[in-house]
Each structure stands twice: as C-alpha cells, then as structure tokens.
Amino acid sequence: MTLHIAFDNSYAALPAQFYTRMPPTPVRAPGLVKVNAGLAAELGIDAEALASDAGVAMLAGNAVPEGADPLAQVYAGHQFGGWSPQLGDGRAILLGEVRDRDGKRRDIQLKGSGPTPYSRMGDGRAWLGPVIREYVVSEAMHALGIPTTRALAAVTTGETVLREAPFPGAVLTRVAASHIRVGTFQYFAARQDIAALQALADHAIARHHPRAEGALGLLDAVIDAQARLVARWMGVGFIHGVMNTDNTTISGETIDYGPCAFMDSYHPETVYSSIDQFGRYAFNRQPDILVWNLAQLATALLPLMGEDREAAIEAATASVHRFPEMFRAEWLAVFRAKIGLASAEDGDADLIHRLLDLMAQNQADFTNTFRALGTPAARDQFTDPTAFDGWETKWQARLARDGGDAASLMAQSNPAVIPRNHRVEEAIQAALSEDFAPFGRLMSVLSTPYSFAEGDTDLTKPPTEQGVVRQTFCGT
Numbered sequence: 001m002t003l004h005i006a007f008d009n010s011y012a013a014l015p016a017q018f019y020t021r022m023p024p025t026p027v028r029a030p031g032l033v034k035v036n037a038g039l040a041a042e043l044g045i046d047a048e049a050l051a052s053d054a055g056v057a058m059l060a061g062n063a064v065p066e067g068a069d070p071l072a073q074v075y076a077g078h079q080f081g082g083w084s085p086q087l088g089d090g091r092a093i094l095l096g097e098v099r100d101r102d103g104k105r106r107d108i109q110l111k112g113s114g115p116t117p118y119s120r121m122g123d124g125r126a127w128l129g130p131v132i133r134e135y136v137v138s139e140a141m142h143a144l145g146i147p148t149t150r151a152l153a154a155v156t157t158g159e160t161v162l163r164e165a166p167f168p169g170a171v172l173t174r175v176a177a178s179h180i181r182v183g184t185f186q187y188f189a190a191r192q193d194i195a196a197l198q199a200l201a202d203h204a205i206a207r208h209h210p211r212a213e214g215a216l217g218l219l220d221a222v223i224d225a226q227a228r229l230v231a232r233w234m235g236v237g238f239i240h241g242v243m244n245t246d247n248t249t250i251s252g253e254t255i256d257y258g259p260c261a262f263m264d265s266y267h268p269e270t271v272y273s274s275i276d277q278f279g280r281y282a283f284n285r286q287p288d289i290l291v292w293n294l295a296q297l298a299t300a301l302l303p304l305m306g307e308d309r310e311a312a313i314e315a316a317t318a319s320v321h322r323f324p325e326m327f328r329a330e331w332l333a334v335f336r337a338k339i340g341l342a343s344a345e346d347g348d349a350d351l352i353h354r355l356l357d358l359m360a361q362n363q364a365d366f367t368n369t370f371r372a373l374g375t376p377a378a379r380d381q382f383t384d385p386t387a388f389d390g391w392e393t394k395w396q397a398r399l400a401r402d403g404g405d406a407a408s409l410m411a412q413s414n415p416a417v418i419p420r421n422h423r424v425e426e427a428i429q430a431a432l433s434e435d436f437a438p439f440g441r442l443m444s445v446l447s448t449p450y451s452f453a454e455g456d457t458d459l460t461k462p463p464t465e466q467g468v469v470r471q472t473f474c475g476t
C-alpha cells in the first residue's frame with residue numbers, strides 16, 4: 001500500500017502566463033470523508049493508500065505528492081452576461097495529470113485548497129455542504145451516462161469556513177478531462193495574446209478533439225460536444241444553474257456543480273439558483289445560453305482563423321448557426337428514447353412536446369412520469385389523470401408503428417432515481433452532524449440509477465410540500 005500517482009503533466013508545460021505555479025495551502029486537521037475507489041482504480045491509484053494518513057494529507061493539500069506540479073489556472077469569462085476579464089482558480093489547485101487505464105489524460109485538482117492570486121475577495125476555501133453536493137451530483141451524472149467531471153475524494157480540513165454561518169471546511173478532489181473552459185480562450189483573446197491563444201488551441205485540439213482541423217474545426221467540435229451534453233442534461237431534468245462561459249468546458253464535460261439541481265415536478269421555466277434572479281439559466285433556456293457561450297468561443301477563436309477577418313467571421317458564424325439544428329437532433333434522439341421510440345417519424349417532436357406541456361400543466365414529476373410510461377402509474381403523476389389518457393392513446397399508436405422493444409429502451413433511458421434536492425440537502429445536514437450514512441446511501445443507490453432495489457423506493461419519491469427545496473446556493 002503505497003501512495004504513488006504516475007503524474008504526466010502537460011498543462012504545466014504551457015507558457016508561464018497560463019497559470020501561477022504554487023502549492024495548496026495546508027490545513028489544520030485533515031479528516032477523511034470518502035474516497036472513490038472505483039475512480040481511483042481507473043486512474044491507477046491505490047484507493048487504500050489514498051485513504052491512509054499520507055493520502056488524506058495529500059487530499060487536504062498538506063503534502064504535495066511526488067511528480068505533481070501544482071498550479072492555479074487563469075481564465076476569464078462572462079458571468080451572467082457580464083464580462084470578467086480575470087477569473088481563475090481562486091480556490092483550486094491543479095496537482096497535475098495522469099493517464100487513466102484507457103490512456104486518457106485526466107486532471108487531478110483540489111477544490112477548496114486555499115487562496116491564490118485569482119481569489120479576488122474570496123477565502124479560497126469550500127465548506128462541507130457544496131463539497132458533498134458536488135460529490136453526489138457529479139457521480140450521479142456519471143452513473144447516468146452524462147459526461148462530467150468526477151469526484152475522487154472528499155476530506156474535511158478541521159478549519160471553519162465563514163459563510164452565512166460558520167461551517168466545517170472541506171476539500172473536494174475533482175478529476176476532469178481538463179479544466180479548459182470557453183473562458184480560458186477568452187482570457188488570451190481579450191489580451192490579444194495570439195501566441196498563447198494558438199498554444200491553447202493546439203493543446204485543446206490534441207487533448208480533446210484530435211480530429212479537429214484548426215481553430216474552426218475546434219469550434220465545431222466543441223459545439224458538437226456541448227450540444228450533446230446539454231441535450232442530455234435536459235433528458236434528466238438537470239438545471240446547471242451557472243452556465244457562465246467560465247463554466248463551459250472545451251471537453252464537453254459538465255463542470256461546476258454550484259446551485260445546480262434536478263427538477264422534481266416538471267416546469268420548463270424552473271430555476272433554483274438563489275443568485276439567478278431573472279431566470280437567465282432556467283431549465284428551458286439552457287440551449288439558448290449555451291449557443292450564446294459558444295458564440296463567445298467563436299469570437300475568441302477568430303484571430304486564429306486566418307488573415308481574412310471577414311471570411312473568418314463568416315465561417316465562425318456559419319458554425320454557430322448550425323447549433324439549433326444540431327441541438328434539436330440531439331434533443332430528439334434523447335427524448336425519442338425516453339418514450340421508447342427506436343425509429344423516427346415527423347410528428348415525434350410534437351408528440352414529445354405535447355407530453356411535456358401536459359406534464360407542466362399537471363405538475364407531473366419529471367423523473368417518475370417518464371419512468372412510469374407504459375404502466376398504470378403514469379397517469380397518477382398528473383393532477384388531472386384524464387389529461388394523460390388522450391396522449392397515451394396517440395403514443396400507443398406510434399409505438400405500434402415503431403415496433404421496437406420500447407420497454408427495454410425506456411428502462412435504459414429513464415432513470416428510476418436521481419439526486420433529488422431534498423435528499424442531497426438531507427445528506428448535507430446529516431454530514432454537518434458527522435453522520436455520513438445518508439451521503440453513503442445516496443452514493444450507493446445513485447450508482448445504478450436505472451435499476452434500484454425495493455428497499456430504496458423512498459429515494460424515488462418527490463419531496464412533501466414541506467420538504468421542497470426552493471433555492472440552491474453557490475458553493476462560494
């Protein structure tokens with residue numbers, strides 16, 4: 001049992017203006033909360049060693065492992081539409097990268113690891129609540145088959161973090177294909193540092209989109225990956241909550257689980273984030289916001305698209321304009337599967353929209369309605385069950401024309417269990433009293449979201465009226 005991590009760092013080899021090289025800030029008394037043994041194995045790291053004193057010291061930022069080259073990455077971004085010329089890892093340190101067992105390069109980053117030059121007014125720390133939330137939700141997303149950053153471990157710091165009240169400090173170890181964001185490109189583009197922009201594009205292409213040719217090819221690949229991603233979010237009722245350009249990855253992974261939430265009863269305009277006053281990042285606005293973010297990436301990449309600026313603008317615009325069509329196709333593929341269709345017909349989008357409209361009018365639970373389709377329980381999800389009957393008849397006729405194995409397709413496309421807000425909250429509250437059992441149970445049930453045991457039925461239930469979580473808060 002030795003803690004050995006085979007670091008193979010590439011970001012640290014990029015020019016100096018990409019980051020500030022610095023170690024994490026040590027904490028008073030590291031304590032283990034959880035190590036993700038499955039992910040550790042994927043990364044070739046001994047999970048037992050990670051859970052040992054030496055491992056926990058590393059996870060808390062008290063010891064820098066051999067081969068790490070710790071640094072804080074710089075980036076910029078549009079936050080709620082407003083331009084921030086300099087953001088960056090204000091509470092995170094990239095330890096380095098490893099090759100996973102498939103040869104894929106993965107970042108290992110400590111989040112909550114102390115102040116950096118990019119902390120602005122922040123303390124560089126995280127508290128246990130957001131760390132548990134990110135751990136649960138990111139791992140649930142992965143189990144749902146949706147691209148995401150992962151959680152390798154959570155530790156407490158033995159220090160207090162002051163937010164609305166004093167809370168126990170914690171550090172999450174985040175694993176990502178990379179932490180390169182739309183905002184990373186924006187940072188160099190805004191400074192007209194074209195050499196750095198080119199180096200970043202070359203790095204991102206080699207790392208994430210090796211078949212992409214040049215900056216335009218990179219743009220197309222990111223548009224594609226992000227369209228696929230957000231269509232998949234919509235398919236599980238996920239609301240990211242802070243789709244700022246610095247939270248939009250180049251890899252196409254979901255990143256930054258702040259005020260995110262899964263919907264209980266379906267409504268297209270649902271917003272949970274306490275800081276999203278105007279519903280900018282509401283559930284049904286996510287595709288529009290995404291295309292806005294991708295247009296910012298297109299703008300940032302323009303200087304790399306050749307001398308002829310007009311031609312570059314025309315080409316980049318054409319790429320961005322392809323998004324709505326591409327997104328519709330991804331969205332349709334996701335929702336066709338959810339209603340059990342293996343084939344495509346012209347009226348399918350209408351059929352799906354009609355169901356969603358009825359669900360919204362009848363406060364139907366998003367997850368449970370789709371999961372129950374084809375059983376008598378489906379109509380019980382609607383305040384007026386007869387509203388569902390007419391739709392069901394049309395759907396049955398469509399299924400008959402389809403002739404596929406609808407039941408098995410739906411069972412693989414409609415999760416039984418998602419990380420419902422009130423359950424995540426419950427796990428956080430228990431953790432604050434050092435009871436990590438609800439967190440452990442959630443993690444274990446959410447690891448197989450498409451099948452679950454009879455004994456876990458309580459986790460599939462929407463909250464009671466008193467139990468509804470109406471607002472979620474950022475981890476800051």
Ligand code: AMP
Binds near residue numbers: 121122242476
């Ligand atoms: P986020 O809302 O998590 O996407 O963060 C936006 C920006 O604020 C990023 O540059 C973060 O590094 C920074 N930030 C968030 N929380 C903190 C904190 N507690 N201390 C320092 N910087 C922070």
Ligand code: MG
Binds near residue numbers: 246247256
């Ligand atoms: Mg962020």
